[in-house]
Amino acid sequence: MSITPVHPELDWLVVTVIPESDFMGEIEENVRNTVALSILALIGAIASSVLVSRKITRSLSSLSQATKDFITTPSDQELHLSYIQEIATLSQSFKQMMQTLRETEKLRRNYTKELEKEVAEKTEDLHRNQAKFEKLSSASPAIIYTIVMNLSNGKTYFEYMSPASEIITEIPNVKGLKDGSLIFDLIHPEDLSGYQEAMKL
Helix, strand or coil, X not given: CEEEXXXXXXXXXXXXXXXXXXXXXXXXXXXXXXXXXXXXXXXXXXXXXXXXXXXXXXXXXXXXXXXXXXXXXXXXXXXXXXXXXXXXXHHHHHHHHHHHHHHHHHHHHHHHHHHHHXXXXXXXXXXXXXXXXXXXXXXXXXCCEEEEECCCCCCEEEEEECCHHHHHHCCCHHHHHHCCHHHHCCCCHHHHHHHHXXXXX
C-alpha cells in the first residue's frame, strides 16, 4: 500500500493498494521450487549412498567369503569384479597373495617329498651298512665294540658289543651294554688311564 498527495493545495491523498500475492507470489514460488529441489537432491544423495554402500558391502562380503573358502580349500577362488578402485586393488592383492601361497605350498610339498626320499635312502643305507657290520663282527674272533663318551660329564657307555665279547669277558652283552663298568673293571688298573685317554682322542 502507498499514499500519494494529489496536489499541494488540495488535501487529497491517493491510496494505492497492491495485493500481497502480486509481489509475494513469485518469491513464494521460488521458495517452493528451492525446497522441492532440495528434497529431490537429498533423496538422490541418500539413494546414491545406499547403492554405493551396497556395492561396497557386496564386494567386501565376496572377498571375505573367498578368504574363508581359501583357508579350507586353497584353490582358485572366484572374485566378483568391483568398479570401486580401492576394492578392486584389494581384490587384486588378494589374488596375488593366493597365487603366492599356492606356489609356496607346492614348493613345500616338493621339498617334503624330496626330503622324505632322501631320508628313506639314507636310512636304507644305514641299515644295510649296519647289517654288514654286524655280520663281520659276528664272524670275528676279536672283541668289536662301539663306545660313546659324554663330553659334558665324562661318562662312557657301550653302544654295541660283538658276540665274541661274551666268550672272552664271560659277561653277557646285555649286562655289559647296561653297565659298562663291568667291562672296565676287567682292564688292568695300570692300563685303564691310558685306555681312557685314548678314548678322548
